[in-house]
């Protein structure tokens with residue numbers, strides 16, 4: 001996937017280009033990231049990219065023209081058909097299903113706004129989709145863009161080895177994750193659940209599924225209403241609930 005990011009702070013993106021899964025995806029050429037700074041397209045001495053809001057009110061608004069020119073340059077880089085995505089609290093809430101959709105795209109232009117937002121005329125003329133990482137405001141769209149890019153990077157075929165594969169992500173199944181354990185077998189007097197040491201892969205798979213269902217029921221029951229449970233899953237959850245109520 002070819003990504004072009006419109007941002008006043010390109011250096012921030014080293015956090016995903018220089019580390020981890022997203023960094024490796026870029027090294028493997030499975031993901032490319034290029035940042036374009038709207039300040040490059042200003043003509044005044046102060047390189048002005050923001051100004052006070054019409055109608056008054058706190059803060060500043062990003063001006064349309066430098067962004068328009070930056071997006072035009074981005075289109076030249078990643079192709080005219082790339083969608084322009086704007087990170088904002090007013091956007092569609094990002095979830096694992098949304099990441100799967102985004103990961104299918106060959107290219108994308110991501111607009112990371114600062115201040116109180118962007119001139120609405122730019123949004124109306126250039127933005128295809130608004131996405132939000134959650135119902136809260138942070139100081140800029142950059143961290144939101146990096147969260148989204150990190151999440152979609154691991155879903156790009158070939159990025160994760162089969163050993164880490166994202167298909168088995170519990171969230172890919174609409175459930176919370178099961179508990180995980182590693183050495184030592186006993187830590188501060190707490191032993192690893194016997195089943196995980198049994199080598200019985202069927203029992204281990206059932207236990208993990210039961211734990212994922214049970215923890216979802218305990219912590220995020222609303223996720224279960226959107227999900228039809230198989231007969232076996234219903235049984236596993238009932239067993240968990242009975243044991244929980246003892």
Ligand SMILES: CN(C)c1cccc(CNc2ccc(C(N)=O)cn2)c1
Nearest residue numbers: 087088117132133137138140141144
């Ligand atoms: C209305 N307003 C303050 C605003 C509008 C647009 C961008 C920004 C930049 N900050 C962001 C960006 C995204 C998210 C998110 N939840 O994805 C949270 N904060 C702020």
